[in-house]
Amino acid sequence: xxxxxxxxxxxxxxxxxxxxxxxxxxxxxxxxxxxxxxxxxxxxxxxxxxxxxxxxxxxxxxxxxxxxxxxxxxxxxxxxxxxxxxxxxxxxxxxxxxxxxxxxxxxxxxxxxxxxxxxxxxxxxxxxxxxxxxxxxxxxxxxxxxxxxxxxxxxxxxxxxxxxxxxxxxxxxxxxxxxxxxxxxxxxxxxxxxxxxxxxxxxxxxxxxxxxxxxxxxxxxxxxxxxxxxxxxxxxxxxxxxxxxxxxxxxxxxxxxxxxxxxxxxxxxxxxxxxxxxxxxxxxxxxxxxxxxxxxxxxxxxxxxxxxxxxxxxxxxxxxxxxxxxxxxxxxxxxxxxxxxxxxxxx
Amino acid sequence: xxxxxxxxxxxxxxxxxxxxxxxxxxxxxxxxxxxxxxxxxxxxxxxxxxxxxxxxxxxxxxxxxxxxxxxxxx
Numbered sequence: 001x002x003x004x005x006x007x008x009x010x011x012x013x014x015x016x017x018x019x020x021x022x023x024x025x026x027x028x029x030x031x032x033x034x035x036x037x038x039x040x041x042x043x044x045x046x047x048x049x050x051x052x053x054x055x056x057x058x059x060x061x062x063x064x065x066x067x068x069x070x071x072x073x074x075x076x077x078x079x080x081x082x083x084x085x086x087x088x089x090x091x092x093x094x095x096x097x098x099x100x101x102x103x104x105x106x107x108x109x110x111x112x113x114x115x116x117x118x119x120x121x122x123x124x125x126x127x128x129x130x131x132x133x134x135x136x137x138x139x140x141x142x143x144x145x146x147x148x149x150x151x152x153x154x155x156x157x158x159x160x161x162x163x164x165x166x167x168x169x170x171x172x173x174x175x176x177x178x179x180x181x182x183x184x185x186x187x188x189x190x191x192x193x194x195x196x197x198x199x200x201x202x203x204x205x206x207x208x209x210x211x212x213x214x215x216x217x218x219x220x221x222x223x224x225x226x227x228x229x230x231x232x233x234x235x236x237x238x239x240x241x242x243x244x245x246x247x248x249x250x251x252x253x254x255x256x257x258x259x260x261x262x263x264x265x266x267x268x269x270x271x272x273x274x275x276x277x278x279x280x281x282x283x284x285x286x287x288x289x290x291x292x293x294x295x296x297x298x299x300x301x302x303x304x305x306x307x308x309x310x311x312x313x314x315x316x317x318x319x320x321x322x323x324x325x326x327x328x329x330x331x332x333x334x335x336x337x338x339x340x341x342x343x344x345x346x347x
Numbered sequence: 348x349x350x351x352x353x354x355x356x357x358x359x360x361x362x363x364x365x366x367x368x369x370x371x372x373x374x375x376x377x378x379x380x381x382x383x384x385x386x387x388x389x390x391x392x393x394x395x396x397x398x399x400x401x402x403x404x405x406x407x408x409x410x411x412x413x414x415x416x417x418x419x420x421x
Contacts, residue, residue: 057419232405239408242415283404290401 059245060169060238080173083165087155118153122146122292129296130303141188141299148181149292152233156284159237160277169237175230181295182226189302200305229294236287240280247273353417360413367407374399 032042064076098104098115108116126142152168159166168174189197201218202211251269254262378396382389 057415231409232402235408235412236405239411239415243411283401286397286401287405290398290405293398 057242059241060166062170079165080167080170083158084155084167084173087158087167088151091150091154118150119146122149125149125292126296129293130300144184145292145295145299148177148295149288152291153285153288156233156237156288157281159241160281160284166237166241168233169241171230171234174234175227178230178233179226181229182298185295185298185302188299189305192303193305196305197302200301225294225298229291229298232294233287233291236283240276240283244273244276244280247276357414357418360410360417363410363413364407367403367410370403370406371400374403 029042032040037043062078062080064078065082066077068075068077094111095115098112104112122145123142126145130141155167158164159169189200201215201222203214203218206214247269251266251273254266254269257263374396378392381392
């Protein structure tokens with residue numbers, strides 16, 4: 001057995017990387033292979049090189065592309081920023097090209113249909129959730145929610161492209177988004193309802209001794225929404241991508257085993273990876289939908305305050321018509337609106 | 348010792364997916380029940396069911412996320 005330490009091999013490998021046709025190193029490797037065969041150092045090195053599968057979480061590492069610091073603050077242009085810019089420019093380009101000739105064609109082509117489909121999807125969702133009593137509300141918050149939806153709709157599936165970076169698989173990004181939305185929703189709630197917004201934390205008709213616990217509970221659940229909105233998106237993206245990575249790593253390792261049985265068995269994980277790609281894309285699009293719906297629900301809670309029956313109390317306090325008292329306390333807002341219409345037409 | 352405890356913890360974290368499995372099954376069984384009662388609402392109900400499925404599935408991915416965290420971060 002030739003006497004070389006592991007450091008010796010490391011130096012040799014480094015020279016190999018610097019200069020691929022280093023004859024001394026290659027001769028050394030050849031000698032090792034001919035003398036020791038399968039038990040030798042060179043064979044093991046080669047196997048280690050072939051088996052080196054990056055960990056499942058390595059794909060999420062943030063790398064600075066243009067390093068840039070101001071004092072201790074870190075302002076580098078990283079790969080998340082690159083892919084976010086890429087997604088944003090893609091969406092803007094798509095919308096721009098479709099609406100080029102003053103709003104597109106009257107008979108839409110495929111691209112225009114796609115954009116119209118995405119655009120039409122949001123108002124239905126917003127109207128369904130934030131319809132409420134007043135009619136103006138739906139127009140007011142529609143642009144913000146539409147932008148949020150479109151951005152995450154393109155941002156989530158973009159991570160499924162091989163060798164790209166999943167922007168939404170980071171706490172930092174999803175929590176930044178959800179916290180800013182949460183703060184905005186709270187401001188909207190206070191703006192629309194004034195201090196009546198605080199009545200949000202105590203449902204109507206609760207016995208007074210229970211009130212302290214309930215207020216605490218409702219406050220916690222209200223603050224937890226900000227977290228859950230971000231974590232849901234993050235967990236879905238990260239878990240799915242890690243799963244695909246682990247399975248493909250297992251397929252790759254089996255492929256490198258140099259054994260016919262493993263080579264055939266390798267098809268199993270490979271097909272599971274292929275099959276998982278579909279659900280992953282589905283989850284990516286569905287999560288955009290779900291987070292948009294959650295934002296709508298939170299916004300509705302903030303503007304309309306527990307809606308059924310409860311709204312009535314606030315309206316009464318604000319000095320609305322007391323004639324409604326008998327009929328519309330628990331009914332849904334739509335029927336209440338009809339009731340109001342009926343009342344006005346009757347009188 | 349630590350490695351073994353880590354593996355046990357990661358394995359124990361995946362027990363939570365049993366609950367998510369029950370939840371997903373519940374969502375779709377309710378969908379089938381509802382559609383059997385009123386087939387004309389099938390399309391609307393499917394939308395709600397997919398929403399419920401996504402919310403339940405998010406919890407399932409919390410479990411697998413914990414397993415990943417335990418096994419590879421700490």
